[in-house]
Amino acid sequence: MSEQDSGILDVEDEEEDEEVPGAQELVDFSPVYRCLHIYSVLGARETFENYYRKQRRKQARLVLQPPSNMHETLDGYRKYFNQIVGFFVVEDHILHTTQGLVNRAYIDELWEMALSKTIAALRTHSSYCSDPSLVLDLKNLIVLFADTLQGYGFPVNQLFDMLLEIQDQYSETLLKKWSGVFRNILDSDNYSPIPVTNEEVYKKIVGQFPFQDAELEKGKRAQCLARCVKGERETMVIGWIWAFRESSTEVDDMIRKSTNLLLTRTLSNCLQNVIKRKNVGLTELVQIIINTTHLEKSCKFLEEFITNITNVLPETVHTTKLYGTTTFKDARHAAEEEIYTNLNQKIDQFLQLADYDWMALEPGSRASDYLVDLIGFLRSTFAVFTHLPGDVDAHSTMSGKVAQTACMSACKHLSTSLMQLLLEAEVRQLTLGALQQFNLDVEECEQFARSGPVPGFQGDTLQLAFIDLRQVPRFHHRGTSGWTVFPAGSWELEAEQVDGDAAKRGFQPEIQNNSSKG
Numbered sequence: 376m377s378e379q380d381s382g383i384l385d386v387e388d389e390e391e392d393e394e395v396p397g398a399q400e401l402v403d404f405s406p407v408y409r410c411l412h413i414y415s416v417l418g419a420r421e422t423f424e425n426y427y428r429k430q431r432r433k434q435a436r437l438v439l440q441p442p443s444n445m446h447e448t449l450d451g452y453r454k455y456f457n458q459i460v461g462f463f464v465v466e467d468h469i470l471h472t473t474q475g476l477v478n479r480a481y482i483d484e485l486w487e488m489a490l491s492k493t494i495a496a497l498r499t500h501s502s503y504c505s506d507p508s509l510v511l512d513l514k515n516l517i518v519l520f521a522d523t524l525q526g527y528g529f530p531v532n533q534l535f536d537m538l539l540e541i542q543d544q545y546s547e548t549l550l551k552k553w554s555g556v557f558r559n560i561l562d563s564d565n566y567s568p569i570p571v572t573n574e575e576v577y578k579k580i581v582g583q584f585p586f587q588d589a590e591l592e593k594g595k596r597a598q599c600l601a602r603c604v605k606g607e608r609e610t611m612v613i614g615w616i617w618a619f620r621e622s623s624t625e626v627d628d629m630i631r632k633s634t635n636l637l638l639t640r641t642l643s644n645c646l647q648n649v650i651k652r653k654n655v656g657l658t659e660l661v662q663i664i665i666n667t668t669h670l671e672k673s674c675k676f677l678e679e680f681i682t683n684i685t686n687v688l689p690e691t692v693h694t695t696k697l698y699g700t701t702t703f704k705d706a707r708h709a710a711e712e713e714i715y716t717n718l719n720q721k722i723d724q725f726l727q728l729a730d731y732d733w734m735a736l737e738p739g740s741r742a743s744d745y746l747v748d749l750i751g752f753l754r755s756t757f758a759v760f761t762h763l764p765g766d767v768d769a770h771s772t773m774s775g776k777v778a779q780t781a782c783m784s785a786c787k788h789l790s791t792s793l794m795q796l797l798l799e800a801e802v803r804q805l806t807l808g809a810l811q812q813f814n815l816d817v818e819e820c821e822q823f824a825r826s827g828p829v830p831g832f833q834g835d836t837l838q839l840a841f842i843d844l845r846q847v848p849r850f851h852h853r854g855t856s857g858w859t860v861f862p863a864g865s866w867e868l869e870a871e872q873v874d875g876d877a878a879k880r881g882f883q884p885e886i887q888n889n890s891s892k893g
Contacts, residue, residue, distance in 0.1 A: 397468075398464050398465060398467075398468040399468065402465060402468075404468065404469070404472070407427075407469065407473075407476075408472075408473070410423060411423060411473060411476055420475075423476075424475065424476055424477075427476060427477070428477065428481060431466070431477075431485075432485070434462070435462060435485055435488070435489060438458045438459055438462050439459065439488075439489055439492040439493065439496070441455050441496040441500060442454075442455070445496075445500050446500035446501065446503040446504050448509075449509060449512045449513065449516065452500075452513055452516055453516060455496070456516060456517075456519075456520045459489060459493060459520075460520065460523055460524060462489075463482075463485075463486065463489070463524060463527065463529065464527065466482055466485065467482070467527045467528070470482055486529050486530075490530075490531075490533055490534070493534075494533060494534070494537050497517070497537065497541075498537070498540070501513060501541055501544060502544065504544075504548065505548055505551070506548065507545055507548040507549040507552055510541065510544060510545040510548055511545060513541065514538060514541055514542070514545065517534060517537075517538060517541070518538070520534070521534040521535060546633055546636065550636060550637060550640065550641045553637065553641055553642075554641045554644070554645065557641060557642055557645040558645055558648075561645055561646070561649045566658065566659040566662040566663070567662065568662075623685050623686055623687055624685075624687055624691070626684075626685050627681065627684075627685035627687035627694065627695075628694075628695050630681050630684065630685065631681060631694070631695035631696075631697060632695060634677065634681070634697060634699075635695070635697060635698045638697070638698055638699050638702040639698050639701075639702050642702065643702045643705065643706060646663070646667070646706040646709075647706065647709060649663065650663060650706065650709050650710050650713050651709075651713070655713075656717075657714060657717055657718070657721075657756055657759065658759055660710045660713055660714050660717065661714075661759055661760060663706070663707075663710045664707050664710050664711065664777075667703040667704075667706045667707040667710070668703075668707065670699075670703045671699070671700050671703035671704060671707070673699075674697060674699035674700050674703075677697060677699060678697060681697075711777050711780075711781075714777075714781055715780070715781055715784045715785075718753075718756070718781060718784065718785045718788075719784070719785065719788045721752065721756075722749065722785060722788055722789055722792065723792065725745055725746075725748060725749035725752070726745070726749075726792050726793075726796075728745040728748075729743065729745050729746075729796060730745075731743075731796065731809060731812070731813065732809060732812075733802055733804070733805035733806065733809045734804070734805065734806050734809065735806055735808040735809045735812060736806060736808045737808045738808050738809075738811035738812035738814075738815060739812055739815065741815060742815045742816045742818070742819035743812070743815075743816050746816045746819055746820070747819065749789070750819060750820070750823045753782075753785060753823065753828065754823070754826075754828055757778065757781070757782055757828045757829050760777075760778040760781065760829065778829045778831070779829055779831050779832060781829075782828055782829040782832075782837065783836075783837065783840060786820070786823075786824060786837060786840035786841065787840045789820060789840075790820070790840050790841045790843065790844045793813075793816070793817070793820075793844055794843065794844055797813070817841065817844050817845055820841050820844070821838055821841055821845070824837040824838040824840065824841060825837075825838060
């Protein structure tokens with residue numbers, strides 16, 4: 376029996392008001408009826424019944440064999456479903472128009488075989504599909520296929536159960552798609568504020584990212600924000616367009632779970648990868664903090680968007696909580712930690728340029744060049760931090776805690792690193808001139824701390840980062856005076872604030888006199 380005579384219509388191409396022809400209008404059953412009549416007259420009806428059923432079983436196996444490339448296009452699935460529906464519509468018609476040529480037990484046996492083979496074929500071929508649009512179209516086709524056969528009395532619950540499996544695959548393919556989209560957005564972004572030149576541009580931006588805030592007027596959102604929100608919205612809709620028999624509460628739960636996957640896995644991973652990228656700079660990290668701050672504040676609009684779709688209020692009992700704010704907070708905190716690490720690495724790079732002459736007889740006229748450049752870098756860096764938003768929580772307020780933490784961390788790291796220069800094993804002795812030069816560098820650090828590079832420090836809090844380092848030049852040799860060269864370990868520190876272990880390693884007093892140097 377040809378596909379043209381299969382007895383199934385492509386309902387999508389039919390007008391709603393057009394009468395759908397039945398099997399008898401599409402298929403000529405007269406040859407079957409004549410053969411049945413002839414065999415019945417000859418007393419061999421059972422022979423024909425067995426022959427008919429045997430041949431139809433063979434035809435069923437052919438119909439249930441999917442083409443190898445079925446997963447490539449929707450037409451492949453449609454042709455496959457047409458053949459199956461056509462076969463069973465014909466058998467149902469034979470069941471109701473003949474007396475015993477086929478019976479319900481025979482039909483049920485065929486359908487059970489067909490159902491298992493169909494589900495197995497769909498599982499296999501749908502797993503090859505990477506296009507979420509094709510998976511969604513397949514879902515609609517399966518629903519049509521199941522509803523059609525259910526109308527003829529065939530049980531199709533297993534098909535609807537399988538739709539839940541395909542739904543998971545649909546979510547995965549869509550998340551993979553948006554993972555690539557998010558990567559492209561983040562890679563192509565210039566991590567600078569959006570320039571708003573006129574009201575038309577402003578309205579266009581707000582239309583993509585409907586967020587009202589005074590900071591927006593200053594153009595402090597990056598261009599990636601609106602595109603990221605578009606991805607969030609599209610993924611939230613997947614639960615709604617996939618739903619076919621669920622209640623509004625179940626649809627709401629489905630949408631929220633899909634959104635959480637998008638936020639906590641897809642977008643979060645993309646943000647973390649950008650933050651950990653080797654070539655990301657401090658300016659970019661600052662803009663990432665700004666972006667994630669605004670994205671966090673946009674989560675309330677995601678809640679409203681879901682409520683408009685499902686009419687389920689977020690305060691409803693058992694409503695799945697959105698993890699958007701947590702996701703963006705985690706990303707922002709990761710960016711903050713990366714700033715601290717990045718700053719310390721930059722300080723280390725400057726310190727590699729330090730070239731102290733520990734045997735110099737006279738100090739220079741000013742602080743070392745490398746340290747002057749380092750202090751200049753720190754000043755410009757902390758000036759950038761003033762662009763960060765200051766109206767979320769205390770930890771994300773760059774003009775507050777984060778900027779202060781970054782500044783204090785940098786100063787402490789600088790102080791510790793300078794101390795290590797003195798404690799190196801290679802420094803066996805040093806001159807008073809070298810110590811005086813070192814003192815100039817310490818004073819430069821203290822001047823930087825006093826200048827208030829970041830507002831919010833109380834009193835001399837920032838200067839305390841260099842308190843241990845300040846004690847080093849203030850020493851006196853036990854019982855001697857007028858020395859110009861000091862062996863390593865021949866001085867003692869005046870202040871108790873200096874780390875005890877450091878003193879044991881580098882500054883254990885050894886009584887020597889000037890003549891012993893000769």
